[in-house]
Amino acid sequence: MTRLSSTDADAGVEAELATDERREAWATQLADALGEGYAEHHIIAGRDLWVRVTRGSWTAAAAAARDRLGCQFFDWLSAIDWLPSPYGRDMDAQEDNPGPKAADPMAQGCAGGQTRFQMVMRLYSITSHLGVTIKADLPDQDLSIDTLIGVYPGANWHEREAWEMFGIRFNGHPDLRNIYLPGEFEGNPLRKDFPLLARRVKPWPGIVDVELLPGEENL
Amino acid sequence: MTAVGADQRQQMAYVATQAADARLNVEIETEGMTLNIGPQHPATHGTLRLVARLDGEQVVEAEPIMGYMHRGYEKLAEVRTYPQVTTLINRIDWLGSFANEVPFILAAEKLMEVEAPPRAQWIRTALFELSRIANITLFLGDMAVQLGALTPVFMAFRDREFVLNQIEAATGGRFHPNFDRIGGLKDDLPKGWIDDTKQAMEKIRDFCDEFEELVLGNEIFQARSRGIGIIPPDVGLSFGLSGANIRASGVDWDLRRDGHEALVYDQLDWKVWTHPDGDSFARYWVRLQETREATHMVDQLLDGIPSGPIMAKVPRIIKVPAGEAYAATENPLGEMGYYIVSKGDLVPFRVKIRSASFSNISITPWLLKGVYVPDIITILASLYFILGDIDR
Numbered sequence: 001m002t003r004l005s006s007t008d009a010d011a012g013v014e015a016e017l018a019t020d021e022r023r024e025a026w027a028t029q030l031a032d033a034l035g036e037g038y039a040e041h042h043i044i045a046g047r048d049l050w051v052r053v054t055r056g057s058w059t060a061a062a063a064a065a066r067d068r069l070g071c072q073f074f075d076w077l078s079a080i081d082w083l084p085s086p087y088g089r090d091m092d093a094q095e096d097n098p099g100p101k102a103a104d105p106m107a108q109g110c111a112g113g114q115t116r117f118q119m120v121m122r123l124y125s126i127t128s129h130l131g132v133t134i135k136a137d138l139p140d141q142d143l144s145i146d147t148l149i150g151v152y153p154g155a156n157w158h159e160r161e162a163w164e165m166f167g168i169r170f171n172g173h174p175d176l177r178n179i180y181l182p183g184e185f186e187g188n189p190l191r192k193d194f195p196l197l198a199r200r201v202k203p204w205p206g207i208v209d210v211e212l213l214p215g216e217e218n219l
Numbered sequence: 220m221t222a223v224g225a226d227q228r229q230q231m232a233y234v235a236t237q238a239a240d241a242r243l244n245v246e247i248e249t250e251g252m253t254l255n256i257g258p259q260h261p262a263t264h265g266t267l268r269l270v271a272r273l274d275g276e277q278v279v280e281a282e283p284i285m286g287y288m289h290r291g292y293e294k295l296a297e298v299r300t301y302p303q304v305t306t307l308i309n310r311i312d313w314l315g316s317f318a319n320e321v322p323f324i325l326a327a328e329k330l331m332e333v334e335a336p337p338r339a340q341w342i343r344t345a346l347f348e349l350s351r352i353a354n355i356t357l358f359l360g361d362m363a364v365q366l367g368a369l370t371p372v373f374m375a376f377r378d379r380e381f382v383l384n385q386i387e388a389a390t391g392g393r394f395h396p397n398f399d400r401i402g403g404l405k406d407d408l409p410k411g412w413i414d415d416t417k418q419a420m421e422k423i424r425d426f427c428d429e430f431e432e433l434v435l436g437n438e439i440f441q442a443r444s445r446g447i448g449i450i451p452p453d454v455g456l457s458f459g460l461s462g463a464n465i466r467a468s469g470v471d472w473d474l475r476r477d478g479h480e481a482l483v484y485d486q487l488d489w490k491v492w493t494h495p496d497g498d499s500f501a502r503y504w505v506r507l508q509e510t511r512e513a514t515h516m517v518d519q520l521l522d523g524i525p526s527g528p529i530m531a532k533v534p535r536i537i538k539v540p541a542g543e544a545y546a547a548t549e550n551p552l553g554e555m556g557y558y559i560v561s562k563g564d565l566v567p568f569r570v571k572i573r574s575a576s577f578s579n580i581s582i583t584p585w586l587l588k589g590v591y592v593p594d595i596i597t598i599l600a601s602l603y604f605i606l607g608d609i610d611r
Binding site: 181 | 285286289291293294295297298329453454456457458459460461470472477478479541542543544545547554556558560562569571573577578581582585610
């Protein structure tokens with residue numbers, strides 16, 4: 001177990017730089033393939049690649065990643081609701097709809113974005129061992145996007161989950177029904193404005209237990 | 220002998236059903252039937268319900284129905300601090316709980332730019348492999364029992380206990396250790412643990428050798444699993460199959476070797492097992508080899524644990540800087556990953572849990588089309604899912 005010598009550490013840094021060149025190349029290839037549909041990308045050195053595309057090129061981006069980048073493996077698909085929680089950090093506000101706090105602006109994460117709902121999918125190449133996270137903005141007045149089933153059949157269940165949890169409609173999905181929740185369930189639980197009802201019934205005891213240290217009052 | 224008896228009984232039952240169906244078809248011209256398997260059925264490892272439309276003995280269409288155990292961990296994680304989340308996610312794949320914690324902690328460590336000290340990384344990897352052994356050992360007995368051989372499951376439960384004892388000795392919890400921390404581990408190893416674990420690994424190796432003959436060498440087992448439920452590699456990948464399921468289709472891909480996470484697999488001498496067939500037999504075979512390989516890895520890990528601290532310097536109250544990170548590891552069931560979105564708060568803003576079984580089982584509607592009724596059980600057993608890992 002003496003392989004952790006200094007030369008190995010140098011090789012690690014070089015390999016890291018090389019993977020980042022590959023990630024840059026991936027971003028360029030996707031941009032070439034999508035043209036107008038490509039919005040922006042974000043690379044954290046040696047770690048990951050995020051690409052944001054327009055809603056119209058969502059399936060084209062998946063197909064390009066599969067055919068040009070060799071991302072055969074469909075990892076997962078989901079969505080993010082960027083609205084700051086109106087119920088506060090612990091979700092135990094007792095009002096019904098307090099409205100977002102003014103001090104909490106909506107801030108989208110890596111690779112930016114403009115809208116409240118954002119689609120996220122992750123694709124992976126089992127040959128080059130790199131992954132890419134692709135995002136797309138969804139306008140508030142029309143939460144719908146094309147289905148990926150034609151490119152990756154495994155997207156079927158993930159899209160059903162995003163449908164029930166966020167209320168996002170997938171155009172062309174053959175079987176858009178609830179997957180976990182009962183059929184008659186109302187609301188979309190993973191939206192930030194969906195209250196966590198268990199906290200309404202009984203406030204979280206953990207809050208009571210917290211003993212603040214000096215200087216931590218504003219946590 | 221038990222296996223033969225059960226199989227004969229089953230065959231007689233098929234003949235009887237077929238005869239009954241044939242009579243019915245002549246008399247009232249039925250148009251197939253719907254068979255409801257579960258939610259309470261031994262083949263479902265919990266509460267998966269499977270509705271199969273049959274035409275005679277063949278499945279026309281099969282639809283898994285889940286959600287009987289959906290606990291909403293993605294929502295709950297949004298109101299818990301990072302250290303509290305590990306308590307929840309322990310319960311996703313409850314047979315290899317420690318392995319659930321690792322990718323979440325790794326993702327949080329990425330965001331905080333903290334790295335666990337070497338000793339913690341080695342112990343973490345050793346416990347990770349012990350979870351794998353505890354998990355897959357049960358599969359090795361369980362698939363056999365579903366194919367009509369009762370003995371292996373008792374042997375599996377017996378020998379799994381040696382591993383669970385070691386996990387309990389190190390972490391304090393048999394099933395839900397909650398032992399991994401951002402920046403290291405909760406405690407150091409107890410005295411004498413390394414020698415005891417090596418003895419347990421000997422027992423598991425004996426167990427694997429025994430099962431190689433007892434189950435894999437069994438003619439009935441082979442007849443019922445060879446050529447059943449064949450998954451071509453490209454189809455499997457497009458459905459998101461990972462872990463032993465895809466390696467049994469000949470895909471040489473293992474996140475332990477190919478991933479970029481901070482575990483010490485690159486310093487061990489081991490190999491990735493694959494099988495070209497892609498059928499139920501291959502999936503069992505690959506998992507058996509992986510269990511044996513894992514025992515060798517644990518031995519190497521125990522020999523190589525460096526001295527030093529087990530916790531990096533992290534603040535007492537953990538606030539994770541704003542950002543997004545995805546970390547995935549090769550869990551016993553396949554790729555498990557956490558996508559964490561942080562806004563610099565005490566609690567994660569959004570956690571997407573990528574669990575292996577959810578993707579692994581999503582291939583069943585495709586895979587079960589056209590198979591015979593008894594093969595449904597073989598295929599479900601060989602795909603190996605944990606309900607908590609599907610429903611989250």
